[in-house]
Amino acid sequence: MSSDRQDQDFTDEVEHGEELWNPGHRACAGCGPALAMKYITEAAGPNTIVTNATGCMEVVSTPFPESSWGTSYIHNIFENAASVAAGVEAAYQSFDRRDPDHLDVSDEDDLNIIAIGGDGATADIGFRALSGMMERGHDVTYVMYDNEAYMNTGVQRSSQTPLGASTTTSPAGTESIGNDTNKKDMASIAADHGVEYVATASISNPHDFKQKVEKALEIDGPKFLHVYSPCPVGWSYESSKTVELAELAVETGLFPVFEMENGEITSVNKISDRKPVREWLETQGRFKHLFDGEEGEETIEALQEWIDGRAEDLGLDA
Amino acid sequence: MSQSDDPYENLTITTGAVVEPNTSRVNKTGSWRQFKPVIDIDACIACGQCDTYCPDQAAKPVEGEDYYGFDLDYCKGCGICEEVCPTDAIEMIREVK
Numbered sequence: 001m002s003s004d005r006q007d008q009d010f011t012d013e014v015e016h017g018e019e020l021w022n023p024g025h026r027a028c029a030g031c032g033p034a035l036a037m038k039y040i041t042e043a044a045g046p047n048t049i050v051t052n053a054t055g056c057m058e059v060v061s062t063p064f065p066e067s068s069w070g071t072s073y074i075h076n077i078f079e080n081a082a083s084v085a086a087g088v089e090a091a092y093q094s095f096d097r098r099d100p101d102h103l104d105v106s107d108e109d110d111l112n113i114i115a116i117g118g119d120g121a122t123a124d125i126g127f128r129a130l131s132g133m134m135e136r137g138h139d140v141t142y143v144m145y146d147n148e149a150y151m152n153t154g155v156q157r158s159s160q161t162p163l164g165a166s167t168t169t170s171p172a173g174t175e176s177i178g179n180d181t182n183k184k185d186m187a188s189i190a191a192d193h194g195v196e197y198v199a200t201a202s203i204s205n206p207h208d209f210k211q212k213v214e215k216a217l218e219i220d221g222p223k224f225l226h227v228y229s230p231c232p233v234g235w236s237y238e239s240s241k242t243v244e245l246a247e248l249a250v251e252t253g254l255f256p257v258f259e260m261e262n263g264e265i266t267s268v269n270k271i272s273d274r275k276p277v278r279e280w281l282e283t284q285g286r287f288k289h290l291f292d293g294e295e296g297e298e299t300i301e302a303l304q305e306w307i308d309g310r311a312e313d314l315g316l317d318a
Numbered sequence: 319m320s321q322s323d324d325p326y327e328n329l330t331i332t333t334g335a336v337v338e339p340n341t342s343r344v345n346k347t348g349s350w351r352q353f354k355p356v357i358d359i360d361a362c363i364a365c366g367q368c369d370t371y372c373p374d375q376a377a378k379p380v381e382g383e384d385y386y387g388f389d390l391d392y393c394k395g396c397g398i399c400e401e402v403c404p405t406d407a408i409e410m411i412r413e414v415k
Binding site: 005006008009010011013014015016019021022023024025026027028029030031032034035038061062064065066067068069070071072073206232238239240241242243244 | 325326329331335337338339340341342343344345346347350351354356357370371373374375376378379380381383386387388389390391392394395396397398400401402409410411413414
């Protein structure tokens with residue numbers, strides 16, 4: 001029996017579809033952001049131009065001369081995925097003015113333009129470019145995949161790293177409890193730019209995420225999506241737990257899932273019996289130090305308070 | 319759409335280092351694997367959860383059958399499929415190579 005199982009191999013018998021996020025990419029086993037890329041391409045379809053910031057999803061998908069993308073794809077530099085997308089969009093608007101039969105960005109069946117960046121490339125390094133793209137009103141869907149630190153370069157903290165997380169630039173030790181800030185609220189920042197559609201989603205609910213991508217692509221003008229995507233390496237947990245931890249982050253309220261339209265919150269994924277954040281913290285090596293001392297305990301309480309405050313603002317509890 | 323072209327053939331660097339789509343398929347990430355998923359085909363209900371949550375497009379329907387199997391050319395052995403399978407039809411076993 002055991003050798004039967006050892007020999008089981010359906011490689012030549014499985015049916016692949018026309019995948020636009022191709023296997024062979026070099027993302028780590030159990031990568032959350034790789035799932036986000038898969039869902040984005042499934043929702044957007046082949047008539048899509050992706051502009052991608054430097055980061056994990058760029059380096060794993062396009063080592064020369066390979067590409068994991070079945071869509072058009074441009075990588076330029078770390079900070080300018082939004083600017084490149086804005087330029088592509090402006091070019092297509094110009095083509096369309098000169099030749100009305102040309103592919104039209106405002107017609108979602110014709111052409112989708114999606115900018116993708118990690119939390120560092122979006123909320124920190126590419127923030128200016130993103131702000132400009134949103135303020136100028138380009139017809140671009142921006143997706144920030146959030147794995148809560150700069151994972152590609154070796155787990156440096158970003159403005160999306162949660163309170164108490166140990167990273168290489170916020171190491172826990174006798175003088176430090178780890179990262180000393182809470183996650184920056186990118187959804188509200190995007191909404192304050194006048195962005196018509198802003199949404200958060202988690203890779204643990206692909207149906208919801210893909211619906212939000214589809215909805216965003218139907219709307220003219222800038223859109224901002226924030227998708228939660230755990231990282232087994234940077235967070236220090238078993239690679240098989242990626243989906244479970246994404247779900248637990250939603251269930252504890254650490255990552256609230258909601259939609260904002262024209263600056264107003266229009267739908268919230270309500271949580272009944274919201275779990276204490278402690279349950280989520282316990283699952284990851286980056287929070288281990290919080291469980292052996294009074295200071296750690298205070299940090300957990302502070303994080304819980306921050307979550308409770310946001311939950312109240314959003315009306316998260318069912 | 320060709321999905322099997324070898325990008326390393328006649329390799330030249332164009333302006334902007336433009337590459338062809340779908341070409342990472344030449345990189346067989348299955349060699350990374352330490353644990354391999356095996357499926358109990360009687361327990362599999364073909365719900366496709368393993369496919370939905372596989373970051374490597376390695377859990378797919380088996381042609382002409384009512385169960386899923388794994389593309390071992392690409393499966394990295396992360397074990398997400400074992401976790402999300404609602405009928406516990408998938409088990410990760412240490413692979414002997």
